[in-house]
Amino acid sequence: MKPCELCESRKFKTIATKIREGDGVIAQCAKCGFIVQFLHWDEKRLRNYYEKEYQITNSLISGKRISAREHFEERIKTIGPLFERVRPFLSSGMKVLEIGGGPGALLSLCKPLVKKCIGVELNTEFVKFMQRDLSIEAYAADINKLQLKDRFDLVVMINTLDHLPNPLETLTTMKNLLSEGGRIYLEIPNRDEALNFYLPQLQLADFRKFFWHRAHLYYFTKDTIAALFNKCGLHIRTTCRHEYTLKNYMNWYFTGRPQPGFVSAVSKNELFGGKSDFETRMNKLFAGTEKEFKKIMSETFRGDTLCCIGWHTDSPKARRRRA
Numbered sequence: 001m002k003p004c005e006l007c008e009s010r011k012f013k014t015i016a017t018k019i020r021e022g023d024g025v026i027a028q029c030a031k032c033g034f035i036v037q038f039l040h041w042d043e044k045r046l047r048n049y050y051e052k053e054y055q056i057t058n059s060l061i062s063g064k065r066i067s068a069r070e071h072f073e074e075r076i077k078t079i080g081p082l083f084e085r086v087r088p089f090l091s092s093g094m095k096v097l098e099i100g101g102g103p104g105a106l107l108s109l110c111k112p113l114v115k116k117c118i119g120v121e122l123n124t125e126f127v128k129f130m131q132r133d134l135s136i137e138a139y140a141a142d143i144n145k146l147q148l149k150d151r152f153d154l155v156v157m158i159n160t161l162d163h164l165p166n167p168l169e170t171l172t173t174m175k176n177l178l179s180e181g182g183r184i185y186l187e188i189p190n191r192d193e194a195l196n197f198y199l200p201q202l203q204l205a206d207f208r209k210f211f212w213h214r215a216h217l218y219y220f221t222k223d224t225i226a227a228l229f230n231k232c233g234l235h236i237r238t239t240c241r242h243e244y245t246l247k248n249y250m251n252w253y254f255t256g257r258p259q260p261g262f263v264s265a266v267s268k269n270e271l272f273g274g275k276s277d278f279e280t281r282m283n284k285l286f287a288g289t290e291k292e293f294k295k296i297m298s299e300t301f302r303g304d305t306l307c308c309i310g311w312h313t314d315s316p317k318a319r320r321r322r323a
């Protein structure tokens with residue numbers, strides 16, 4: 001068994017044996033609390049899973065294998081809240097690298113605002129799409145094995161680190177790709193999200209089974225991601241956001257099931273499709289509540305996503321602070 005990525009302990013306790021896809025083993029380090037999935041798959045089996053099963057079970061359009069262009073067009077509809085988080089970092093002279101960014105929806109928005117964008121992604125179809133359709137420099141490669149000449153002012157990774165077998169090595173690689181004063185922007189699922197704790201008993205069991213997922217090899221809390229950053233020699237500042245709607249939360253609350261389709265689950269909070277006075281006013285009520293809901297999720301750190309900004313402990317700013 002591999003020792004804990006964080007503290008090197010070999011003592012784990014099993015915390016779940018049922019996952020979204022069936023049987024599985026989710027375990028927690030007895031010493032530091034880091035959560036891992038024990039999945040004894042070699043690289044070939046993992047690649048096979050991503051190329052065949054994953055693209056159907058995790059498609060942005062439920063149950064359908066979609067093309068790179070379709071994936072791009074679906075993702076761009078919901079990328080607004082993420083782009084708002086990234087935009088404050090961007091300026092005209094900078095170089096941006098995104099790792100695991102799919103067909104490049106986020107980079108396509110960053111590109112007009114910066115000097116240079118590069119995408120590194122394992123899926124060759126997505127890489128071809130970035131090169132051909134978005135004119136973005138892109139590589140189909142493992143970032144830990146790729147020799148990039150550039151150093152970057154911003155290295156972005158969205159919901160990818162938890163899929164990788166080697167988060168410590170990957171985060172270290174990201175750190176080494178930073179230019180002087182550069183920043184990492186990383187988002188990952190929040191193990192402590194409200195749905196994992198606050199639902200009626202039966203629905204809670206349903207959500208927990210859904211939450212543990214074959215593709216996610218690691219599960220992070222605010223504390224364990226901070227420990228990983230610190231171990232790599234990075235400072236970290238973490239905030240939280242919730243991508244899904246209140247309607248989605250209520251759907252889990254009453255039915256114990258996910259909504260079909262990612263786009264509607266993160267963007268459609270209307271209860272009714274008609275235009276009557278009643279329907280219009282009820283939809284307005286929910287639209288107003290949505291903002292307050294997102295605020296609560298963010299401020300209590302119970303949202304589905306942890307948003308982490310990292311910088312070198314040896315950055316000029318950190319050196320000045322020590323002096």
Ligand SMILES: [Zn+2]
Pocket residue numbers: 004005006007008009029030031032033034
């Ligand atoms: Zn540990």
